[in-house]
Amino acid sequence: MVMSVTSFGRSGVYDWMVQRVSAVVLAAYVLFILGYLVASPDLTYEAWKGLFSNACVRIFSLGALVSLGAHAWVGLWTISTDYLKNGVVRFLCQALCGAVMFVYFVWGIEILWGL
Amino acid sequence: MLVSVYRYNPDVDKAPYMQDMEVAIPEGRDLMILDVLAIMKEQDPTLAYRRSCREGVCGSDGMNMNGKNGLACITSISQVVKGGKLVLRPLPGLPVIRDLVVDMSMFYKQYEKIRPYLINDMPAPAIERIQSPEDREKLDGLYECILCACCSTACPSFWWNPDKFIGPSGLLQAYRFLVDSRDTATVERLADLDDPFSVFRCRGIMNCVSVCPKGLNPTRAIGHIRNMLLQRAT
Numbered sequence: 001m002v003m004s005v006t007s008f009g010r011s012g013v014y015d016w017m018v019q020r021v022s023a024v025v026l027a028a029y030v031l032f033i034l035g036y037l038v039a040s041p042d043l044t045y046e047a048w049k050g051l052f053s054n055a056c057v058r059i060f061s062l063g064a065l066v067s068l069g070a071h072a073w074v075g076l077w078t079i080s081t082d083y084l085k086n087g088v089v090r091f092l093c094q095a096l097c098g099a100v101m102f103v104y105f106v107w108g109i110e111i112l113w114g115l
Numbered sequence: 116m117l118v119s120v121y122r123y124n125p126d127v128d129k130a131p132y133m134q135d136m137e138v139a140i141p142e143g144r145d146l147m148i149l150d151v152l153a154i155m156k157e158q159d160p161t162l163a164y165r166r167s168c169r170e171g172v173c174g175s176d177g178m179n180m181n182g183k184n185g186l187a188c189i190t191s192i193s194q195v196v197k198g199g200k201l202v203l204r205p206l207p208g209l210p211v212i213r214d215l216v217v218d219m220s221m222f223y224k225q226y227e228k229i230r231p232y233l234i235n236d237m238p239a240p241a242i243e244r245i246q247s248p249e250d251r252e253k254l255d256g257l258y259e260c261i262l263c264a265c266c267s268t269a270c271p272s273f274w275w276n277p278d279k280f281i282g283p284s285g286l287l288q289a290y291r292f293l294v295d296s297r298d299t300a301t302v303e304r305l306a307d308l309d310d311p312f313s314v315f316r317c318r319g320i321m322n323c324v325s326v327c328p329k330g331l332n333p334t335r336a337i338g339h340i341r342n343m344l345l346q347r348a349t
Contacts, residue, residue, distance in 0.1 A: 002312040012308075012315035013344045066257045078316075082275040 002080070006075050019074045021066035021104055029064035058112045066106040069101040116140050118155060118185040120162065122205040123211050125183070128169035131211065133202075134159075140192065148180055148187040151201065152215075164215040173327060174341060176257030178215050179204040184265040206268035208277065221277045222264045222284070229281060229289040234300035250296035257291035257336060259329050260284060266323035266333055272316040276287065283323035284335030290336035293343060305340075305347050316338050 008015045040047060046103045051057055084090035121129035136156050140146060149166055156162050162227050164187075167173040171189035179185055181195045181202050192285035195201065209217035235244065267273045281289065289308065308314045308323040309339050314337060 001312045004311055007311040010311075011348075012311045012313065013341075013348045015311050016315050016341070016346070019349075078311075081274070081312075 007077055008070065015074050018070050022071035022074075025063055025067040026071060029060060029067075032060065043089065052112065061112055062109065064106060069105055072101060080109070116151075116192070116199060116201060118151065118201045118203065118246055119156065119173075120202075120214070121211075121215055122162075124161070124185060124213055124289040135254060144238075146190045148190050148192065148195065148201070148203070149176055151192065152187060162215075162277055162311070173259065174261035177206055177265045177268075179207060184269045186263060186328045189328060206264055208268045208274040209264070212342070217264075218339045222262075222267055222282065223253075225261065225267075225277070225281045225285040228313075229285050229292070230300070230304065230307075231292065232289050233292065233295065233298050234303075235297055236299050236324075244297045246296055251295075253294045254291060255329055257294070260287050260291075260331060261329060263328060264326055265326045266331075269322040269326045271320070271322075271346070272318060276312060276316055280316040281308070281313050283317070285338060286317070287331060287333040287336045289342050293340065301343075302347075305344055307310045309344055309348075314344065330335075 004010065008018055011099060012079065012092065050059070080090050080093050080097075084093055116138050119133045120133045120136060121131060122128070136155055136158060137156075138151055140151070145180050149169055152162070152164055164178070165175040166188065167175040169176075169188045171186050171201075172188065176187040177184060180187065180190055181197070181200075183195065184206060185195075192201070203215060203323070205211050205217045209219060209221065212218050219262045220259060232320075238287055264284060266287075267284045270280075270283055272280050273282040291305065293301055298304075316339045319334055320338075321334045324331075324335075327333070
């Protein structure tokens with residue numbers, strides 16, 4: 001067994017499952033938002049704000065944000081372990097990706113619950 | 116026919132280079148690439164390549180012919196040559212020892228990792244371990260692998276992580292023992308494969324299926340292993 005301390009779940013099957021489940025959540029969220037935009041041709045700021053005032057939409061949005069972070073981490077971790085052979089460069093790149101995802105996550109919560 | 120062949124002799128050359136050779140092909144004959152190499156070796160005896168059975172059984176003469184991996188002995192000129200030029204290179208991704216001869220240590224190391232032998236902790240029967248025809252059928256499409264390395268060296272995941280990713284050939288063999296009804300080490304074998312590299316570095320691009328000279332399907336075997344790992348984890 002190949003050990004890797006930086007992978008998401010340290011198990012291939014776990015990372016694989018996380019990537020698939022997060023992809024389904026993201027696809028569902030994209031369809032939901034697209035569906036809403038198509039169904040609301042005369043969209044106003046109040047209607048858009050009203051949509052995100054709904055607790056269910058906020059939870060769904062946060063779920064999509066968490067899924068985006070997990071999906072991106074597994075994907076970028078895979079790409080970085082493929083192409084970045086220098087350990088220091090690879091770790092710095094992964095740390096940057098992790099930091100960006102964390103910022104997006106906190107910022108997303110602030111946007112969703114700060115409206 | 117113009118043949119461009121990869122040449123590298125580390126004792127003499129500073130860097131690899133492509134050598135163009137004009138090879139006279141007998142009129143009206145569709146030679147195998149191995150026959151073309153034999154003619155080339157007559158012209159230039161320093162050309163190095165591996166071969167043995169010359170009938171697609173031993174897997175020695177795997178090489179890259181006009182961009183596609185295959186066995187030189189069972190690949191004809193008409194199958195690979197378009198536009199009258201043949202380009203011969205060693206299998207991609209492995210260190211070159213000389214000309215078309217590659218160092219397959221990494222490939223064999225991955226094969227060794229999957230423990231390619233039956234493990235059975237039950238007392239040995241007097242004559243043999245019986246297997247039903249149905250269970251034996253499950254090994255079809257798996258046991259035929261001749262370890263030529265055409266598939267693994269066509270796989271980008273193996274190029275980037277040859278020390279961590281088992282590769283299509285090794286995984287085909289891993290499934291051959293996972294699915295064997297006489298093997299009792301399934302749990303241990305699966306535990307050895309459940310990391311982010313050994314199996315899951317496969318992205319399913321199916322280069323392995325495209326190049327396998329025996330017509331095998333490593334991607335399907337990898338899918339079966341992934342399902343076994345999922346069932347084990349849920």
